[in-house]
Amino acid sequence: MNVDPRWFTEPATPFSEWQRTDAVGGDRRPFAQRSIIQHEAMFERFHRHLVAHRATVATFGEADLESFFNDIGNRCAAGTTTRLRYAKLVDRLCRHLIELGVRTSNPAAAYLRREAWPEDEPVPLFLDPASDIRLQAHVQEPTADTQALRDMAIVALLLGAGVTAAEIRVAHPSHLVVDDIRPHVWVPARGARAERKVTLPGFTLPVLAAWGEHCDAEPADHLFPSSRGGAMSDWTLIEVVRVALTEIGFEAPDMSPRVLRNTFARRLLLDGRSNHDVSVLLGLSSQRTVVRLRGTINAPFIG
Structure with a gap:
């Protein structure tokens, strides 16, 4: 052969x-x-x-x-x-x-x-509305420290645009547009996720604009480069999110970027957006994830 x-x-x-x-x-x-x-x-x-x-x-x-x-x-x-x-x-x-x-x-x-398939879908974790507001305020706190600015910009983009950890790791500075009538982040197609453009909410703009100025002053191939200049590791992103959630007093079994993505999607559902619209903004072809999140709206908060 x-x-x-x-x-x-x-x-x-x-x-x-x-x-x-x-x-x-x-x-x-x-x-x-x-x-x-x-x-x-x-x-x-x-x-x-x-x-x-x-x-x-x-x-x-x-x-x-x-x-x-x-x-x-x-x-x-x-x-x-x-x-x-x-x-x-x-x-x-x-x-x-x-x-x-x-x-x-x-x-x-x-x-x-x-191994066996789980009998029930796991309950998605997310920030309750009060914690969401606290984190939105947290990322708007001014700072002169470059790493602190970077970390708050990361959290702001995860919380405000619902991008995945993999997507933010490879994002290019040109994908972020804050000096426009409609500030947004462009997310290219990746794997099974389609490309999309997500409008940025107001709470993200001060820190993202400040980080954008830093990127203009120190050009790099990644929006959030690692200390060595390449893509940031998954573990660094997880730690950035964990520290931010700890600082606002939020604790949950999962304190990763996934929690912020779920919070973004659930916030849109609470604002009246349809399952289809939210799925598109998440880059998903199936509404399965969004349906699970909508099921939490009238259920007790789990976090």
Whole structure:
């Protein structure tokens, strides 16, 4: 059997070709285009983890897989299906690679047998309206410290535009427009999310304008670059949000950027926006997330 050498050198390319030509789901039907894009993004994340741990798609074992799932678990809210979706993806990948002769074992099979879909959807976490207002006020507090200004600008954009952590990490300074009749942030298409333009609320403008002036004075490829000049890490973003929430006295099981994205969406629902409109502003093709958030409006606050 002739094995495609790209699986050993640039596996993202044959993975994409497999997804678009031969891969099928549990119902034996080809995947939809949006699912393929999502699978490609998931594979890229998995492959980055393997590279960081000096493994390949041909050599990774149970320890590599366990460390990856531990990393995924640390970044996901309890009760979500993210870990299981990755397990299913890696299981399909291993079975395909065994058929090709690239691998001889499937370390994902045992892991997948231990996992199960949650019986109920997890309750989304968000800021109650009073905490939302406190955080809006917090990001408007003036500061002369560059890092504090950066951190408040990050929180303001997450809270005011509902962007994801992945989107804000790769945002370019040109994506932010505050000196216009309609201040907004442009979010390019990423993975399964469509591009969108989100109007910025008034509470975000002072700190984002100040940060924009800093970006003009010190140009960079990222709106919020790391100290080394590249993209900011997920852990840095999580810590920035956690510190801000702690400072306003908010505590919850999850204090990540996801909470601010949920708060943004729920605020729009409280203001009378439709499920469709809010889903579009979140970059989602499905209304599932927004429907879950709307279900919390008449329910007791959980946070």
